[in-house]
Amino acid sequence: MSHIEKISGGYVHFDIQGQSHRVYFESAGTGPVLLCLHTAGSDSRQYRGILNCTAITERFQVVCFDLPYHGKSSPPAGWQQREYQLTSQLYVDTIIGFMQAMDIERPLAMGCSIGGRVVLHLALQHPEKFRGLIGLQSGAHVNPYYNLEWLHRPDVHGGEVCAGIVSGLIGPHAAEAERWETLWHYMQGGPGVFKGDLHFYKAQGDLRALAHQIDTRKCPLHLLTGEFDYSCTPDDSRDLAQMIAGAHLKIMPGLGHFPMSEAPEEFIAHLLHVLQKFH
Incomplete structure (x- = not known):
């Protein structure tokens, strides 16, 4: 049966570190804002299950x-003259700039993987701007486990390499359709974008020396981590939770590194328990 999803989309123009950007967004629902941040090398299509979940959209907008360079957000003018590298400050400035351009005040923000790392930076730099933060697959650091040079070479298919690298991070119980849609988003990434994102994740965003400074009295922090993830392992998230007084951690059985896209229904069941604390 045909139907139209109750999702609206558009473009917002704003400056990031003095440069003009045109950024694509989608929204659904009404109420306090739940701001969702996608993983490295992918885009906001990962949150299709959340956008279409009435149990969430009846209570939250x-x-x-899509970060610049990702999905429907093009790179800024002059991108061809420099290598793309996501830094901690650029990431934070992009999120805060988007919120300001969209008149979003004190959202509940949720990010996965690099998004799960950047919510920690938001907690350190701007706790007053958020009613709460949710880190999916969130750790204070990650040890490199493959050579990033493979992600941007003229002699290999970049999209297929990116998908191949992350394929093992999906939980073993994910349905075939959800697994391959998650990988398809990676296959469509622009040249060097996944590599540039991982500059933040693997080289520049290490928070082991700072995580203990996060004050959950100013901004509550909830961590949800899939059982089957060797990029951010359950132990990585446990270590992070031990660093931050008042942080809440739930290990999600059967899920992997992309819970919101690889198993939307199973993930939403865990997420609803957290959302109850913010409404």
């Missing part, structure tokens, strides 16, 4: 956006 879900807002997702």
Whole structure:
């Protein structure tokens, strides 16, 4: 049966570190904003299950956006003259700039993987701007486990290499359709974008020396981590939770590194328990 999803989309123009950007976003629902941040090398299509979940959209306005260079957000003018590298400050400035451009005040923000790392930076730099933060597959650091040079070479298919690298991070119980849609998003990434994102994740965003400074009295922090993930392992998230007084951690059985896209229904069951604390 045909139907139209109750999701609206558009573009917002704003400056990031003095440069003009045109950023694509989607939203659904009404109420306080739940701002969703996608993983490295992918885009906000990962949150399709959240955008279409009435149990969430009846209580929250879900807002997702594609980082510059990702999905429907093009790079800024002059991108061809420099290598793309995501830094901690650029990431934070992009999120805060988007919120300001969209008149979003004190959202509940949720990010996965690099998004799960950047919510920690948001907690350190701007706790007053958020009613709460949710880190999916969130750790204070990650040990490199493959050579990033493979992600941007002229002699290999970049999209297929990116998908191949992350394929093992999906939980073993994910349905075939959800597994392959998650991988398809990676296959469509622009040249060097996944590599540039991982500059933040693997080289520049290490928070082991700072995580203990996060004050959950100013901004509550909830961590949800899939059982089957060797990028951010359950132990990585346990170590992070031990660093931060008042942080809440739930290990999600059967899920992997992309819970919101690889197993939307199973993930939403865990997420609803957290959302109850913010409404």
